[in-house]
Amino acid sequence: MNDDGRPLFVQIAEDIASAVVDGTYPEGTQVPSSNELAAFHRINPATAAKGLNQLVTQGVLQKRRGIGMFVAEGARARLLDSRREDFASQYIAPLVTEARKLGIDPEQLKKMIDVWGDER
């Protein structure tokens, strides 16, 4: 996997969470097993299982004994909520820091965001 310095199990959990958010795994569908993830990403199965178990703890996945892991009811909404909470620290903070370095004041920055939004 990508070596971005974060634990592999965290990357596994985030990959699956992202796939739940973008609808690749709708609620109620089965996600890959730890052995399938291990083979695909070429990582230790215990690491893959740790990533899946983290999502179970967060209520994103549900374990069905002997069958596998499934996307829990309401998982997408919960993930969207928590990502919105993190949005400011992850995206706004670096944006404002860089703007300040370049001498762009907050008013200008707001205008730039409006223009960017209109163009899309």
Place this chain on the structure above:
Amino acid sequence: MSRNVIAMHGVTKRYGDVTALDGVTFALEENRIHGLLGRNGAGKTTAMQILTAQNFATAGTAEIFGERPYENARVLARTCFIRESLRYPDNYRVDHALRAAASVYPHWDAAFAEDLLGEFGLPRKRSCKKLSRGQQSAVGVVIGLASRAPLTFFDEPYLGLDAVARQLFYDRLLADYAEHPRTVVLSTHLIDEVSDLIEHVVLIDAGRVLIDAEAEDLRGRAVTVTGPVEAVERFARGHSELHREQLGGFLRLTLSGAVPSSSDGDLRFEPVSLQQLVVRTTQRNAAIRTDEGALS
């Protein structure tokens, strides 16, 4: 409860006045893939030989499956040791070597061995001494995998194996381990290639254990920071320095235990791979030993 399959306690091995192992203590848990890392001559092979009763410790105790391995057929039958250069009798063919392995390992899977022979392109009727270096290594890898021994050592099994064959080995190891969990000890220099496979790392240098930790914990243990000298020095305060490089006004430090800071835009942070961490830790240990030698 996970239990230890391997336990070394204060193991020392001396050859005359050369100390190969110097009070080595570590334990390896059952049903995990462990990495036994270190430079050539660090003492890895000696440690594995002592654990498999092929060598005697000068002092200390070594146990596998909770028992001493010497003349202990019960625990040795559950152990497979694939060495860097396995030698077979001159008249042995590939299929003879496999048949011999089948009689030694109670968990031997003949069908799996056949699959692997095909995948590694090994001619079963060829005499072992006519195999290329890579093919000889592949025979060892096939035996190590198909033995399904509850405790399997791979000691640098790849001499002559190309990148494609090594990837095949890792893939088959991972898939078979997932279906048949067992304890695997991988001793290798190709750390980047196995860093995502191993769960636990023991690093030996000059006969001593330098690192004994979960691979996951090691991933975040060190960070490389690059930037203007003053800013980097300010950030580095209070952290242990593993490596230092400077180019004019720019400084690059590898630091242990430091967490990247997003507040200082002049600093650039990069993760340190397991291989880099092992190299830097070993280099620092060599420097410390040189200093000690100068003092004594």
